[in-house]
Amino acid sequence: MLPTEEKLDPRVKRTRGLILQSFGxxxxxxxxxxxxxxxxxxxxxxxxxxxYAHFEDKYALLDHSIRQGFMQEIENRMLNACHYTPDNLRTLIITVCEFLAQLGTDCAQSQRQFExxxxxQVKLQVYELLTLWLSKMNVNISTEIPATVAAWAIYGLASYWSHSKKRPALEKFVDQALPLVSVNLEQFAQVA
Amino acid sequence: MLPTEEKLDPRVKRTRGLILQSFGxxxxxxxxxxxxxxxxxxxxxxxxxxxYAHFEDKYALLDHSIRQGFMQEIENRMLNACHYTPDNLRTLIITVCEFLAQLGTDCAQSQRQFExxxxxQVKLQVYELLTLWLSKMNVNISTEIPATVAAWAIYGLASYWSHSKKRPALEKFVDQALPLVSVNLEQFAQVA
DNA sequence: TTGGATAAACAACAACTGTTGTAAAATTTA
DNA sequence: TAAATTTTACAACAGTTGTTGTTTATCCAA
Incomplete structure (x- = not known):
């Protein structure tokens, strides 16, 4: 992956910044x-x-851009410093829904490659975050399959919501959605 | 979508057949x-x-090809003439796993656009099939959200399995996977 | 401060894409 | 059977992609 920004040649930093800004x-x-x-x-x-010296093609640029953008949303909500709770899971679902809505992904033909x-990228990051959360729970169960199912379910729900013609209120939608995801993570929930 | 094959100009039929065969x-x-x-x-x-008279671009060709191929697998197992049961769900999960394994999808860089x-296409068809099954169950519950979650979970699990380095036996894997999907469909299960 | 290393600019190249108008061939319809 | 319609072939065009070797500019390290 990319080296840390602190150690970058300033020309590289400037050029990458120009590329990402222009792309945005x-x-x-x-x-x-x-x-x-x-x-x-x-x-x-x-x-x-x-x-081409910085990105393999425009798809690599988009991958980087999305990953960075979603990472920012995760950090803004300090979700990367959390462990698994139903409340945190709820916040994560809301974050993904809002991120997709803000991107304005739709089924337009001209967006075939975008979504x-x-x-x-978003599914991968959600999976990584869930894996991080679940691995903190001191539960001797493999996290891979539950994290996979939860990540895909979260994205699927968010995609469904952001594509809905008459979009229900996000809070209400998440009330419906949360149990469908949390049901498979109950074994990781902390005994209070 | 494409008109039924019965009403096609034979030149169209021949040309499309040549394209699909060559693509395969x-x-x-x-x-x-x-x-x-x-x-x-x-x-x-x-x-x-x-x-270009037949397909918009090579992505449209792939969409068509995959849809046709997966449809064939569904029809071979007569899954399109079923309703929801845990056994049918199990068969569906196995079908998706085997379909992905047969395609040889992997994370190779050269497959970035393929997977x-x-x-x-496969998620869409799984969603459509689940929606068909669930709507036959005479249960006054919306099928959209449960079908969405189940379709994404099924594909996520199949993708995970087909990418696993040390791939567990499919039967054993599906034993683990099935409860994670069926838990959200129990409300549609028929009272025997 | 200077030389070495790296990043960026440049021009050129081969290849592919997507489209268009015209012509030939094949099918359909009356 | 012949005319009309549709499909396919063709050549040409503008545009973009991905790459390469060389040159220039910029940064770093000694």
């Missing part, structure tokens, strides 16, 4: 599928070959 | 990401512009 600006203007590497390089005012990549 | 042959030779529309057209011995598309 372009995403606000048009759909991901309509954006070309050429577009990003031009907006960032760098050479196209320089883009699967968002999904992959 | 190419998938046996190299990864999806390495296959170009040019490759498929050459192997099918059709003009590249004719390819998300497979996932999307």
């Amino acid at each position: 600006d372009l995403l606000a203007e048009k759909s991901f599928d309509a954006i070309s590497v050429q577009d990003v390089a031009e907006k960032a005012q760098i050479n196209r070959a320089t883009f 699967p990549l968002v999904e992959k | 042959d190419l998938l046996a030779e190299k990864s999806f990401d390495a296959i170009s529309v040019q490759d498929v057209a050459e192997k099918a011995q059709i003009n590249r512009a004719t390819f 998300p598309l497979v996932e999307k």
Whole structure:
């Protein structure tokens, strides 16, 4: 993965910042599928070959961008410093729902490549967080399968909610959704 | 979607058959990401512009191919003529696991575009099948959320199993997996 | 301060994509 | 059977991608 930012050559830092900023600006203007590497390089005012020195292709750029953006949401809510409780699980479900709503993912044809990549990164991070939480619970049970099921269920629910035409209130939706996820994690719940 | 095959111009039928056959042959030779529309057209011995008359791009071709392939597996097991029971659910989970294993999906870099598309189509079909099953159960509960959670959980489990380095025996794995899915569908189980 | 190392710019290349208008071939319809 | 319609082939076009070797600019370390 990328080296820590503290040890970066300032030119690398500046160029990556330009790329990510331009990419974000372009995403606000048009759909991901309509954006070309050429577009990003031009907006960032760098050479196209320089883009390829930093990112393999535009999909790698999106992966990085989404991962960073979702990580920020997790850190803002200090979810990465938590352990498993139903309340934390509830907050996590809300976070994913809000993140997808804010991205404006929809089924538009022009978004065909965008959503699967968002999904992959967010699911992975949710899985990693759940695994971190569950492994703190001092329960001698493998976390892999429960964390997998919970992560996929959370994303599936969030995707369903963000795609709903008449979107129910998020709090109410999460009231319905939470039991379907927590039921498989009860064995990790701390005895109070 | 495509009109029924009975009413097709024979040239369309022939051309589509050539495209799908050639695509299947190419998938046996190299990864999806390495296959170009040019490759498929050459192997099918059709003009590249004719390819575009039938499929929007190679992703649409893959969507179609996967949907058809998985549909065949469902029909072979007559799962589309069933209603919800834990045994049928078990068979469905096994079907998805075997389908993914047979496709040889892995995390190879060269498969980056393949797996998300497979996932999307298979999840959708699993969701549609579950919705069909649950709606036959004469239970006055909305099927949408339970079917969503179950479909995503099934695919997540199958993906996890097919990616496992030391893959456990499928029967044993499904023994572990089934309760995590069925727990959310118990309200639809028929009172015997 | 200077030399070495690294990052970025540049031009060029081959390949592929997606599209278009025209022509030929094949099928359908009357 | 012949005309109409549809499908496919074709060539051409503009655009983008991914890569490469060379040059220039910038940073780091001694």
